[in-house]
Amino acid sequence: MTHSRDYAFGVDALARVEGEGGFRVVVRDGAVSEVALDIFEPPRFFEALLVGRSYREAPDITARICGICPVAYQMSSCAAMESALDIVPSRQVVDLRRLLYCGEWLQSHALHVYLLHAPDFFGYEDAVQLAAHDKPVVERGLALKKTGNKIMGTVGGRAVHPVNVRVGGFYKAPSPFEISALAEPLRRALDASLATVEWVAGFDFPDVTGDYLFVALRDEGRYPIEGGRVVSSGGLDCTPAEFADAVVEEHVARSTALHARLFGQKPYLTGPLARYALNAGALTPLAAEAARRAQLEVPCRNPFRSIVVRAVEMVFACEEALRLVESYEPPEPPAADMPDPEGNGAGATPGAERAGAERAGAERAGAGVTEAPRGVLLHEYNVGPDGLIRHARIVPPTSQNQLTIEADLRRVAEAGLELPPEELTKRAEVAVRNHDPCISCAAHFLDLTLERAP
Amino acid sequence: MPPLVVVAGIGNPMRHDDGAGLLVAERAAELEVQGQAPVAIALAPPVGDPLDLLWSWDGAEAAVIADATRSGSAPGTLSFAWIARDGECQAVLSTKAPTSHGFGVAGAYRVARAVGRGPRQLAVVGIEGLDFSQGEGLTAPVAAAVPAAARLLLHVAGRVANHTSTERWHLGQGFHDVRAPRTDPMEARGRKKYR
Structure with a gap:
């Protein structure tokens, strides 16, 4: 199979919902010039x-x-x-x-x-x-x-x-x-x-x-x-x-x-x-x-x-x-009692119905990290004295892995430049799948598009 | 006694109109309790990952799914399509590979049949959505169409339960019978953006 030295290929991650894309690799003058993975929508x-x-x-x-x-x-x-x-x-x-x-x-x-x-x-x-x-x-x-x-x-x-x-x-x-x-x-x-x-x-x-x-x-x-x-x-x-x-x-x-x-x-x-x-x-x-x-x-x-x-x-x-x-x-x-932030003794609010924060004077900040199946998931919150959330930040594994997955894609594309684009597209899709990225729940890899650059 | 039809809503209530299918299924179950269903239905737990339908379908001969569509029709437009008749997937189904992260309804059904599971009769009632971005609540035209979609779902459930492959369907006025649609609503709603 012959193909021009300039082309782009990719997979559209066809989505149930707005916001997702796919991946795209652009080859110019026989070299990989651009790799972009756009599959993740931050929460x-x-x-x-x-x-x-x-x-x-x-x-x-x-x-x-x-x-x-x-x-x-x-x-x-x-x-x-x-x-x-x-x-x-x-x-x-x-x-x-x-x-x-x-x-x-x-x-x-x-x-x-x-x-x-x-x-x-x-x-x-x-x-x-x-x-x-x-x-x-x-x-x-x-x-x-x-x-x-x-x-x-x-x-x-x-x-x-x-x-x-x-x-x-x-x-x-x-x-x-x-x-x-x-x-x-x-x-x-x-x-x-x-x-x-x-x-x-x-x-x-x-x-x-x-x-x-x-x-x-x-x-x-x-x-x-x-x-x-x-x-x-x-x-x-x-x-x-x-x-x-x-x-x-x-x-x-x-x-x-x-x-x-x-x-x-x-x-x-x-x-x-x-x-x-x-x-x-x-x-x-x-x-x-x-x-x-x-x-x-x-x-x-x-x-x-x-x-x-x-x-x-x-x-x-x-x-x-x-x-x-x-x-x-x-x-x-079944759940821990909420502590008293003013130091009046632990468990002062039985049944955990009232947050300690409700009576605390200052905003409290906390971060939590656990191992989701696809990697570390970070949550960070600030909670006001009224127990209401002032700030929230969520960093899922896929957004952390995005740059590394792109590097893998580039490696696969560079190693396979001599392959027919269809075959290379398949390999690239597998390279993405190796890392089980989360595509914001229920996006679909359905359409394969192959474009040759003009 | 007519067979039990498993009814499942699919979608994410935090994606505006994507949650319509869940509400349609719930509304249909309410109507059944009020004696307004032609057949006994079993409401499956809400489905996020369609592959989980496999367990809801266990032992069922017939099932109906309610799901939001994105085909370019007016928001709130109802549609109907077979996913399977007599255990055979219909041509409207996508044969493409599944996602990197989960399965669509079609993929889930094909996996189910490949391991000898899944209902022999499976239909989908679609409700055209407008807004699939992150956020709560349906848009007005979609919310307004939920009761009619629930009635259509029950009608379809009755037909699916007593299905014979040669039967002609009469869905009644105002409903589109899209037995041979050009596109699978599951797929069409996602394709619009990229076509």
């Missing part, structure tokens, strides 16, 4: 909506930002509010949150591994073709996703936009009976996720190495989910509040997206590759063993092998969830 509406609302509403409002990972938004929101208001949730609350979050990791990773990413490695158009060739495999993926949904339904009240989460804990603690009913599906899911690691480890991976600066949480020897310090492969080790100061987002003229940099300089990568690189030693035993058998190196810098890391994290999520199910004690009370 500015939600940030604006939060201002003037009660701090109590933040978890439920922000859960609406994403249909795939509502728990992540709730958890970062709670973490930030609790930091602002000096609320310390009980160990039982933290454990129950971790269990809920394991459900979200499981359903999100199962969706991405089986239905979105795996077809790329077989050259299939989609999961339907994969199912036509290997129905049991797709059924296994769906069963894993269903187990994740079941955890979210049991702990969160429902699987879609869980309603049981509040600042300080939960509205209602699930009964031990309800939680113990999760054990059997989780044992099956553990077997299925171990089989998943074995399956994806056998895929053919292009030999690609990304020069990534990894950023993830680190949580006192546990694999990080709902909290911890923010660390990087470049030596960063800071609190969520310090991280909030370090992350600088800049507007880019050609897109509506914000590009995040650390201290305004370095692009970085967050998500499974980063979590694994910085926390592999903290994996649960079966997950660690599965990673070893899959010959997953630490750190893994091949973005295509992120599918193996996700599979290993599914094993971890099942193991960890099983541990939490087996040791479950209902938090009593």
Whole structure:
């Protein structure tokens, strides 16, 4: 096939909604001159909506930002509010949150591994073709996703936009009976996720190495989910509040997206590759063993092998969830009491009906960071003495990864300039998919456009 | 006794008119409680990720979806299309690859059928939206069309439940029967911008 030396190609991320774009690579004089990824719409509406609302509403409002990972938004929101208001949730609350979050990791990773990413490695158009060739495999993926949904339904009240989460804990603690009913599906899911690691480890991976600066949480020897310090492969080790100061987002003229940099300089990568690189030693035993058998190196810098890391994290999520199910004690009370900001004794407002902030004189600020399935999710709030939100800032993983994904795209485009544009377009789409970017919920990769520059 | 029809609304209530499908499904369920439905329906939990329809569809022979459309028609315009008849996907469905982040209704149905799930009869009732930007509340013309959309949905549910593949449909005055539309409403609403 012949093609001119000047051309552009891209994929329009066809959206259910306004605001999303796609990616575009422009080739001039046989060299890549421009790479632009425009798939992410920052949650500015939600940030604006939060201002003037009660701090109590933040978890439920922000859960609406994403249909795939509502728990992540709730958890970062709670973490930030609790930091602002000096609320310390009980160990039982933290454990129950971790269990809920394991459900979200499981359903999100199962969706991405089986239905979105795996077809790329077989050259299939989609999961339907994969199912036509290997129905049991797709059924296994769906069963894993269903187990994740079941955890979210049991702990969160429902699987879609869980309603049981509040600042300080939960509205209602699930009964031990309800939680113990999760054990059997989780044992099956553990077997299925171990089989998943074995399956994806056998895929053919292009030999690609990304020069990534990894950023993830680190949580006192546990694999990080709902909290911890923010660390990087470049030596960063800071609190969520310090991280909030370090992350600088800049507007880019050609897109509506914000590009995040650390201290305004370095692009970085967050998500499974980063979590694994910085926390592999903290994996649960079966997950660690599965990673070893899959010959997953630490750190893994091949973005295509992120599918193996996700599979290993599914094993971890099942193991960890099983541990939490087996040791479950209902938090009593289900949510922490709000402290008295004037020092009149902790728990002075039983039932957590009144915020300490309501009687405090000054504005309180807090930042919270948790590990969403696709990377660190930062929330930052200022709360006034009346308990109303004065300022809200939300930095999702995809806006942090945007520059790094563009760098991957450029690498793929430069390595494949001799390929027919159609083939190169496919490779570029896979390069984007490696990082499972969030396209503001429910945007579609439907139309492929190939333009030759005039 | 006629079979139970699973009714699901799809959309995001924080995206203005994108939430219309959810309200249509809820309104239809209210009308059913008032005895105004030709067939028993089961209202599925609100759906953000269409793939979650797989669990709502479990065991159902027939299902109807309510969803906002973006085809360029006047806001509030109602439409109807088959997604599947007798277990066969209709030509109106997109055959393109799914998204990088989730599935559309069509993709979810095709995955469901590929693993032997999903209702044999599946139809969608569309309600044309105007504003899909981030924010709460429907625009006035779309909100005004919700009750009619709910009645259309129940009518379609009755027909879907008793469907035979040769049956002619009579949707009544004012409704468009778009059994062979040029575009899938699911897809059309997103395509407008990029066409």
